[in-house]
Amino acid sequence: MKELSHFLNGAYVKGSSGRFADVFNPATGETQAQCPMASVDETTQAIADAAAAQPAWAATNPQKRARVMMAMVGLMNRDMDKLAEALSREHGKTIPDAKGDLQRGLEVIEYCIGAPQMLKGEYTDDAGPGIDMYSMRQPLGVVGSIMPFNFPAMMPLWHVGPALACGNAVVLKPSERDPSVPLMLAELFVEAGLPAGVFQVVNGDKEAVDTILDSDIIQGVSFVGSTPIAQYIYSRATATGKRAQCFGGAKNHMIIMPDADIDQAADALIGAGFGAAGERCMAISVAVPVGEETADRLIEALVPRVEKLRVAPYTDGDDVDYGPVVTRDAKERILGLINSGVEQGAKLVVDNRDFSLQGYENGFFVGPHLFDNVTTDMDIYTKEIFGPVLSVVRAPTYEAALGMAMDHEYGNGTAIYTRDGDTARDFAHRINIGMVGINVPIPVPLAYHTFGGWKKSVFGDLNQHGPDSFKFYTRTKTVTSRWPSGIKEGGEFNFKAMD
Numbered sequence: 001m002k003e004l005s006h007f008l009n010g011a012y013v014k015g016s017s018g019r020f021a022d023v024f025n026p027a028t029g030e031t032q033a034q035c036p037m038a039s040v041d042e043t044t045q046a047i048a049d050a051a052a053a054q055p056a057w058a059a060t061n062p063q064k065r066a067r068v069m070m071a072m073v074g075l076m077n078r079d080m081d082k083l084a085e086a087l088s089r090e091h092g093k094t095i096p097d098a099k100g101d102l103q104r105g106l107e108v109i110e111y112c113i114g115a116p117q118m119l120k121g122e123y124t125d126d127a128g129p130g131i132d133m134y135s136m137r138q139p140l141g142v143v144g145s146i147m148p149f150n151f152p153a154m155m156p157l158w159h160v161g162p163a164l165a166c167g168n169a170v171v172l173k174p175s176e177r178d179p180s181v182p183l184m185l186a187e188l189f190v191e192a193g194l195p196a197g198v199f200q201v202v203n204g205d206k207e208a209v210d211t212i213l214d215s216d217i218i219q220g221v222s223f224v225g226s227t228p229i230a231q232y233i234y235s236r237a238t239a240t241g242k243r244a245q246c247f248g249g250a251k252n253h254m255i256i257m258p259d260a261d262i263d264q265a266a267d268a269l270i271g272a273g274f275g276a277a278g279e280r281c282m283a284i285s286v287a288v289p290v291g292e293e294t295a296d297r298l299i300e301a302l303v304p305r306v307e308k309l310r311v312a313p314y315t316d317g318d319d320v321d322y323g324p325v326v327t328r329d330a331k332e333r334i335l336g337l338i339n340s341g342v343e344q345g346a347k348l349v350v351d352n353r354d355f356s357l358q359g360y361e362n363g364f365f366v367g368p369h370l371f372d373n374v375t376t377d378m379d380i381y382t383k384e385i386f387g388p389v390l391s392v393v394r395a396p397t398y399e400a401a402l403g404m405a406m407d408h409e410y411g412n413g414t415a416i417y418t419r420d421g422d423t424a425r426d427f428a429h430r431i432n433i434g435m436v437g438i439n440v441p442i443p444v445p446l447a448y449h450t451f452g453g454w455k456k457s458v459f460g461d462l463n464q465h466g467p468d469s470f471k472f473y474t475r476t477k478t479v480t481s482r483w484p485s486g487i488k489e490g491g492e493f494n495f496k497a498m499d
């Protein structure tokens with residue numbers, strides 16, 4: 001059995017706790033590797049070593065730090081195929097999806113090449129008599145990053161890139177489900193010129209996470225994952241005075257107006273609802289057609305499309321729509337929620353509960369499911385399913401559809417399909433959700449904007465990537481200065497002249 005490592009002080013290091021988590025091959029259900037679970041001592045040492053390495057990195061000028069980012073972009077492109085294969089093998093997503101995961105992470109590293117510009121600070125000349133005032137952005141020190149399984153490249157890169165570009169050292173705790181790509185990225189950063197110890201990868205579970213949260217050395221914590229854990233991490237990190245940004249779960253609604261192009265909306269829902277097996281925080285899991293006629297036309301367009309989806313391992317070629325979900329537990333949880341939908345009265349229009357793939361009977365595959373007549377009190381509506389399940393909730397009016405999305409506890413992303421500019425503008429303006437698509441199903445902002453939800457999809461201030469990330473990973477210091485020249489008399493300071 002392959003035993004994975006941590007990546008500490010520039011090298012792979014075997015775990016010493018004796019505790020491991022299984023890393024599965026989701027397509028076959030077999031355990032393909034053992035991931036070490038760091039002890040308190042191992043995590044504490046990794047943090048201490050990061051603290052020792054950080055001052056020299058902070059003293060490296062921003063342009064030189066940016067050159068490491070530039071080299072990293074080249075190395076990731078060089079190794080793209082290898083990285084994508086490793087990612088798909090542990091996560092289960094298709095190779096094009098794995099490359100998308102890497103590409104969206106890479107774009108944030110490209111953005112970080114602009115670190116000298118982002119860190120320039122502000123200056124006021126002659127703020128008072130002989131007085132200048134300037135603000136600088138300084139790194140926090142050592143920061144911790146705790147990441148989810150569903151984007152094992154993109155999510156770490158969104159946090160590690162800006163944190164490093166700002167001069168911090170990072171202790172990353174990747175998901176124990178798919179830790180190989182984060183380890184490979186750490187190795188590539190060293191090849192790109194990052195000094196050893198500045199980027200530490202500690203594999204583990206709650207024990208490693210709590211050690212990061214309670215450490216006096218760690219100054220900031222970023223987390224991405226489910227809402228209950230996001231809330232826990234935020235409370236525990238901020239209780240000890242750390243800066244924290246914690247991104248949680250989602251339930252993204254797409255509103256389909258009667259004037260929408262139904263074929264376009266149905267195509268969009270297939271990609272946004274079922275792509276990556278629905279294991280995306282920006283997946284559309286709820287479609288809200290406005291009016292019975294719109295709903296009937298939408299269901300009619302969706303059914304053949306859902307039935308046509310090809311579910312298979314990533315090794316089965318480029319026409320695979322999506323692969324298995326990440327674990328057997330995830331599969332059982334998703335099937336449990338689908339059963340609850342049926343029991344609570346929703347109409348299961350496409351039912352694949354008995355889905356099984358020949359040759360992969362033990363894999364974690366879940367066939368595509370489409371529900372109609374879902375109501376807002378059902379578990380399949382209130383809970384994040386994080387699987388290939390699309391719920392159609394019929395709304396009588398635009399106001400009812402808008403209110404539904406606004407009343408849901410999550411507020412990550414949303415979309416509206418319409419040909420009417422007034423409606424689209426009203427929706428974008430009034431909706432209490434962080435990322436909005438107008439005839440765009442998955443409105444993921446690009447690297448130079450910021451990514452983040454509202455409501456229970458986030459705890460803390462400031463978004464991921466874009467200018468917010470440079471704010472999160474730095475502290476502002478403002479200096480007010482006056483020099484003695486011009487206020488000296490007879491070699492002595494004339495303090496009166498300073499008033």
Ligand code: NAD
Pocket residue numbers: 146147148149150151155173174175176204205206209210224225226227229230247248249250280281384386412452453457
């Ligand atoms: P998760 O919450 O189970 O795990 C996330 C991380 O927290 C992992 O590293 C895990 O080891 C750690 N963790 C889990 N339980 C813990 C505990 N009790 N104490 C301390 N640490 C703990 O999430 P996941 O299943 O890996 O990821 C899927 C979730 O992430 C979904 O809810 C999805 O919506 C969300 N997500 C959100 C965004 C966003 O930007 N809002 C992006 C991607 C994923």
